[in-house]
Amino acid sequence: MRPATRTRGSSNAVTNGVGVQAEDTRICVVMVGLPARGKSLIAQKVVRYLGWLSITAKCFNVGNYRRTATPQPNAAFFDTSNKEGERLRKAAAEAAVDDMCKWFRSPDNLIAILDATNSTKPRRRWIKERCDAEGIETIFVESKCDREDIILSNILEVKTTSPDYEGLDPEHAAKDFLERIKMYERVYETLDEDEADMTYCKIINVGSQVIINRIQDYLQSRVVYYLMNLHIKPRSIWISRHGESMYNLSGQIGGDANLSARGRKYAEELPTLVKRSAGDSPLTVWTSTLKRTAQTAQHLPYEKLAWKALDxxxxxxxxxxxxxxxxxxxxxxxxxxxxxxxxxxxxxxESYRDVVIRLEPIIMELERSENILIVTHQAVLRCIYAYFMGSTQEKSPWMEVPLHCLIRLTPRAYKTEEERLFADVPAVSTWREKGSKAAHQVQTLSISECAEMCTDIACAQDTPENSRRPSPSIAAQTKP
Amino acid sequence: MDTLLTADLAAKSFMLRRRSSTNVDAIHDLPEKESLAPAQLYSTESGRLFHSGRIVISTVGLPARGKTHISVALARYLRWLGVKTHIFHLGDYRRAHVGQTGEMPDDYFHVNASSSSVLLRNKILKKCREEILHFLNHENGQIAIYDAVNPLAAGRRALAREFEKHNVQTLFIESACTDERIIEENVRSVKISSPDYKNWTPEEAVRDYLQRINSRIPHFETMEETDLHYVKMINAGERVIVNNCAFGYLSQRIVFYLLNLHIKSRQTYFCRAGTTKDEENYKADASLSAEGEAYAHKMTDTLIAHRESERRNLIAHGAPESTALKPLNVWTSTRRRTVETGAEFEARGYRVRQRSQMSQLNPGVCEKMSERKIREKFPDEVAKHEQDPYHHRYPRAESYHDLAVRLEPIILELEREQNDLLIIAHESVLRVLYGYLMACSATDIPKLQFPRNEIIEIIPASYNNSAKRIHIPGLPQKLVPGSPEDIQIPVAPSGTASPFSGIGTPAEEGSGSLPLRPRIAVTSHSPT
Incomplete structure (x- = not known):
């Protein structure tokens, strides 16, 4: 750890005098592994997790640099005896590392992820030396997998949709891809004793064994802990606000009010709504410690857990x-x-930033768990939603989350899918647009109006990528 | 526990399950009655967390590899999380069996031991295993830490199979060292302080001790059994191998904790923030008053002078003149009063960090109310609070339990920190952090006292921690007691629990109604 600390300028200006500080540690997370070992998936998730914690992180994908020169290479390109291919791939790596070093010169940028196979010891040593020279810490994260079933399902789900194979026959793509892996296998060297001086984390067969070497600081241990909690079993997370409360009716914020009559109606309908979406799969309900969430969850026939962190x-x-x-x-x-x-x-x-910090253990638990239904509050829900959808800090606090609406989030390899289900119980809207006057909306919206508004807001307020949603109730967000 | 040289410690333990006889660190006490732990999330009828089963954590490693340090640290953390945990030191059972003066057969640890030794070994092992299973099956225990050498793969497999029969998972934690210097350092600091080595030079004592280990335990197989759940820590955490451990909530938590654990010793200091301009208002987040600033200066001077005298003391005891203490870092909360109290350190070039998790306990709607008014307005709440000051929340307030859960990341960073550390925070935060380091029970935490004229120093040791108080001289009396942010309540008559025994500290010291003095030993304590 270096001695200097730095207060984040942006928060200093606008909070009540004090901001959140980040360590002045810059870390390059270097992915290591053969193709189809889930490197990009890990890289994406880490970027999202850190970004959510206000640690500026960016992924540098060497494949993207290589693609500008050779958009759709065949397997022969990756043959190490192919001198031209070798030269182009080294050039791509150099361009990516150069860009990364440039990116680190901005003081807010803390963690970069270098996403490439980095399959040889000389290549890794070269990266470490480049980073050392720039004063950047390196942590190598190797995903090693020899279980055929995992590799094949990975190839089918992810790789055949890669830009390298766009427009090609999937079967042909898979075959070519297996060839490409063979090319890498010839030169692949796993992290071992020769690299004992490096900081690394080697994940073998999706976590059945993990070797962690020379962790240097808390932030690195945090990243490793996060990686160890990730699993790839399919599951969904359902989130809902509490039913309409007496405070919602009067337009007051905070408090610990009871549900309104309509809020109680929502609580009664919630089990049916959940059943419609989740079927018979087992799930656990998490609520906050405030009355309105416990009352909303009271009819749900599942195990319940109240978290203060969800208040x-x-x-x-x-x-x-x-x-x-x-x-x-x-x-x-x-x-x-x-x-x-x-x-x-x-x-x-509290600020939204404070809420995110206290939600962190919840996110870790969520990554570890399978099906979970969370009944919580507007601001907390926005923060959890932002984690899964990668929404920005400028936008997430303004996101519209209507009352009496159940959101289902299903994490997939490269994106989280979203589905919204509405209970046919009207409620007030508690949403206030940025810069608008503080008028409390007393009129209630019908279910169709509510759904309509929700789509509008989602388009306007949410991430720009999802502005062409097919329908208001079943909308999938795609992350690149 | 150390296999060879802990006779004196065993003599202190009046039963096999240790209860520490000092009032220093309660980590070796089994909680007397059922009560929730400082950071326990929920309670169940069985007394166990529902999202994890029962686990035996079994240590693996030769003496002087830090097994006891790891066992104790882990037990501290797990208890804090509300997991009912107890440490079973096999050495205690062995000593109980052969008696204090009795000699162990020389081949006790040998692979091809004589049949009488094998018999003795099995008898001792059986007794310990029975107690572990009793703890897990009949005392609502969730984690038993089995502190033993466990040198052979066959023995470890048998152990895991045996517990498996009772539906208990076994997680092995091996502490291995390839770096001789770490072992020697460990032997020097922990093992050879025994009377056996009086009048020996440290070098000779270390050599003799290591020789004794080698001849007593000639066969040791490091863990390679991929079918077992294990964590192997090499050279005090320089490398960690985690094998087949994704079997539950607790196993992952344990691994994360171990990633942050180191065995180097360092000091932790606690002190309060100065008084502010708007004493009574929690929400105002006021700046320091002139008196508060004067306090900050005096506190800074006192701590720096204390550290310098410690350094001189080391030199006087033979350390070279160039000896330097570990660098001191300072953590404050994001509340203005703590940031401003730490400003003096920053001005003198120390590294100061703000931690938003360390804000004080939120007093909720009762802020600024008098005790009479609280009793009048919330009689039910007062009754509930008197029943359980640790877990009870006044309306819209945080309980100590909420605070403990919120402080968890701080606990992990506290373990990782290798430099000396000063924490400037509200009394409520100090109570909880102190409660972690000294394994206080949830009932005691709200009653701990940190008067402003004292800096608390926690001195770590592998078997248990101890604390001492450093006096800050020359402070006006009115600054000393109570938290400035506390709700002002008249002191309750003696014998009556104040509704805010948790949040507030009575206004005057020595008024006869003080809650129990916290368990802080004034002298340092070295157990082994």
Whole structure:
């Protein structure tokens, strides 16, 4: 660890005087492994996890650099005796590492992931020396797998949709890809004693054995722990806000109010809604410790667990006020919050950033678990949603999550699929657009209006990639 | 536990399951009654966490490889998480069997031992195993840590099979060293302080000790059994091999904890933040008052002077003149008063970090209310609080339990930190962190006291930690007791529990109504 610390400038300006600090440690996570060992999947997940924790991370995929020169190479290109192929691949690696070093010069950029096979010892030594010279720590993450079934399913699910094989016959693509792997296998060297001086984590057969060498700091241990918690069993996560509460009706924020009559109706319908989506698969329900979530979950016939960490964002002095009252009593705060909602910490309360920090153990548990249904609150739900969907900090605090709507998230190799199910129980809208006046919407929306609004908002507010959704109720978000 | 030189320790333990007789660190005590642990998430009828089964954690490794350190640290963390954990030192059973003065047969650890030795070995092993199973089957135990050498693969397989029959998983943790220096260091610091080595030079003592290990335990097989669940830590965590361990919530947590554990010793200091301009208001997040700033200066001077005197002390005891202490880092919360209290350290070039998880306990709606008003408005809550000050939440407030759960990442970073560390935080946060390091029970944590005129120093040791208090001289009396952010409540008459025994500290010291003094030993303590 280096001695200097640095306060993140962006948060300093807008919170009540104090921000979150990150270690001045820059780490390059170097992926190692044959093709179809889940390297890119791991890289994507790590970037998303760190980004969510406000640790700026970026993935540098050497394949993308190589593709600019050779968009659709065949397996022969990857033959090590193919001098031209070898030269082009080395050039691509150099270009990626150069770009990465440039990227690290910006003080906010902390973790880069170099996604490539990095299959030989000289190549890895070269990367380490480049990084050492720039003062960047390296951690090599090797995914080693010799179980044919895992490799094949990986090839079929992921690789044949790779840009290298776009428009080609899948069967032909798979065959060519197996050839390509053979080329790499000839020169592949696993991490071993010769590299005992390096920091590395070697994951063998999806975690049946993990070797962790020379972890240097807490952040690295955090990344390794995260990697060890990942599993590849199919599962879904359902999230819902609590049913409409008395405070929702009066437009007050925070508090620990009971459900309204309509909120209770939603609680009664929730088991059917869940059953429609989950069928008979087993699941566990997580709620917050506030009355409204426990009341919403009361009819669900599953094991329940109440987490304090799932409680609503604490609005401090503003707890129990309406937005109009906040605007009147604390006009400067109201404006400051609009300007940077993610970092704004309510007087005596929390910011979205604070909520994310306290949610981290929940995310780790979620990665480890199988089917989970979470009944929680607007701000918390936005944070969990942002983790799975990779939404940005500018947008996630403004995301519309209507009441009486069940969201199903299904993590897949390269994207999380989303589906929204609406209970036919009307509710007030608690959503306030950025910069808008603090008028409480007293009119209630019908189910169709609600769904309609939801699509609009999703398009406008959510990540830009998903603006062409097919339908409001079943919408899949694709992450590149 | 050390196999050879702990007779004195065994003499102190009046039963096989140890209860520490000192009031220092309660890690070796079995909680007397059923109570929730500091960071336990929920309780079940069986007393076990539902998302994990029963596990025996069995150590593997020759003496002086840090097995006891790992066992104790792990037990501390698991208990903190609310997992009912107990350590079973096989050495204790052996000593109980052969008696304090009795000699062990020379071939006790040998592979081809005589039949009488094998018989003795099996008898001792059986007794220990029975107690482990009793703890797991009849005392709601969830994790038993079995501290033994376990040198042979065949023995380890048999052990895992035996527990498997009772539906208990076995996780082996091997501590291996390829670096002789680490072993020698370990022997020097832990093993040869025994009376046996009085008047020996350290070098000779180390050599003799290692020789004794080699002749007593000539056969040792490192773990290679891929069918077993194991974690192998090589050279104090420089390399960690995790084999077949993704079998549950707890196994993953244990591995993460082990990744952050090191065996180097360092000091931790705790101190309070200065007083602020708006004493009574939790939500205002006020700046330090003039008095608060004066406190920050005095505290900084005192700690730096204390560290310098420690250094001189080392030199006086033979360390070279160039001896330097470990660098000191400072952690504060993100609350203004703690940041400003740490500013003096920053100005003097120390590294100061803010940790948002370390904000104080949120007092909720009862902030600024008098005790009478609270009793009037929330009589039910007061009754509940008196029953269980650790877990009870006043309306919209956090309980100590909530605080403990929120502090978990801090605990792990605390374990990883290799430099000396000063934590400046609210009394409620200090109580919880102290509770972790000293294995206090949930009932005691809300009552711990950290007056402002003292810096607490935690001195780590592998068998148990100890604490001492460093006096800060020259502070005005009114600054000393109580937390400035505490709710101001009149001192309850003697014998009456205050509704805020958890949140507040009575306004005056020595008024006869003080809660129990926390279990802080004034002297340092070295058990082995």
């Amino acid at each position: 609503e964002l604490d609005s401090g002095v503003c707890d129990g006020l309406t937005y109009a009252e906040i605007e009147e009593k604390y006009p400067r705060d109201f404006k400051a919050r609009d300007e940077d909602k993610y970092n704004y910490r309510y007087l005596g309360g």
